[in-house]
Amino acid sequence: MTFDGFETLAIHAGQEADAETGAVVVPIYQTSTYAQDGVGGLRGGFEYSRTANPTRVALEECLAALESGIRGLAFASGMAAEDTLLRTVLNPGDHVIIPGDAYGGTFRLFAKVLERWGVRWEAVPQSDLAAVRAAVRPETALIWTETPTNPLLNITDIEALAEIAHDAGALLVVDNTFASPYLQQPLPLGADVVVHSTTKYLGGHSDVVGGALVVADPELGERLAFHQNTMGAVAGPFDAWLTLRGIKTLGVRMDRHSANAERIVAELEGHPAVAEVFYPGLADHPGHKVAERQMRAFGGMVSFRLTGGEPAALRVCEQTRVFTLGESLGGVESLIEHPGRMTHASTAGSPLEVPADLVRLSVGIESADDLVADLRAALEP
Secondary structure: OOOOOHHHHHHHOOOOOOOOOOOOOOOOOOOOEOOOOOOOOOEOOEOEOOOOOHHHHHHHHHHHHHOOOOEEEEEOOHHHHHHHHHHHHOOOOOEEEEEOOOOHHHHHHHHHHHHHHOOEEEEEOOOOHHHHHHHOOOOEEEEEEEOOOOOOOOOOOHHHHHHHHHHOOOEEEEEOOOOHHHHOOOHHHOOOEEEEOOOOOOOOOOOOOOEEEEEOOHHHHHHHHHHHHHHOOEOOHHHHHHHHHHHOOHHHHHHHHHHHHHHHHHHHOOOOOEEEEEOOOOOOOOOHHHHHHHOOOOOOEEEEEEOOHHHHHHHHHHHOOOOEEOOOOOOOOOEEEOOOOOOOHHHOOOOOOOOOOEEEEEOOOOOHHHHHHHHHHHOOO
């Protein structure tokens, strides 16, 4: 039987009831190796859990279904997924275009690791398609985008960016972590690879670290699987199981994250302590029309700048009680952070440096009234 509904896929894709016991939840296959029926006689294709594990395979099949892809691959972290992808598809001398406000960890990987390997990168504001086209070189092998971006929540037109990449003979990679596959599916829009930190919305409970790649091309999927096995940064079986458990409620959680974020944005807009609000659901957001076209809703991430500058931003981060001061995002609990000193500290002094007066919220699924009251109190002078 095939399913079309996202919520049905999230619960059932790759997760058939156990054939032997009827268990409706995929078992945790906590094993490193597998008995063989004679030399090379593998049962179900399993020989060693770095290469494949039944729990991880279930997660990978589910991820591929949710992103409308051909192949899903699960990793030990989002950065492990990024590193494996980039070392699979890039060679020394290649050129990559990244967002002008990319995630700090992605920037660090390009600037501190891949640059030493001979990969050249360029940060471009990707909402400006003309600027992206102008940045393309003969050696451009890949365009890397986030949409919405972290932490300024800029929006990129995935279809338009895919056209630019493919005209140049390059791949388009979309980090879909902020949106999740429930809100946005980049592969049907023309992307070649989707990247996730499954730690965030897919896991959803702040209790597991993981990453994923999903691709549309089987040959690229095989190349990535070879490197996944060779490099070895795979998701363990318990981590895969926790992520699968989180995915089952992704749809209902994202609906609540988005609704709560809209309530908070309404509170922040016009507040005398707030200089600017970044949220693609705002009608005057530069990317609102594109986001409206390619997203189901606008997500649970909100950023804003304070009229009182960095001291005010730090004070707000320290005064909330329902919002927890902490890095990461996408869990059921609400988090608040100062990107300039926390998740994006590595971008200081670079073209990707974030404003010092910026605060980023990961809006959870608590009572919206409590979240609004908490921020209102924290914004008091």
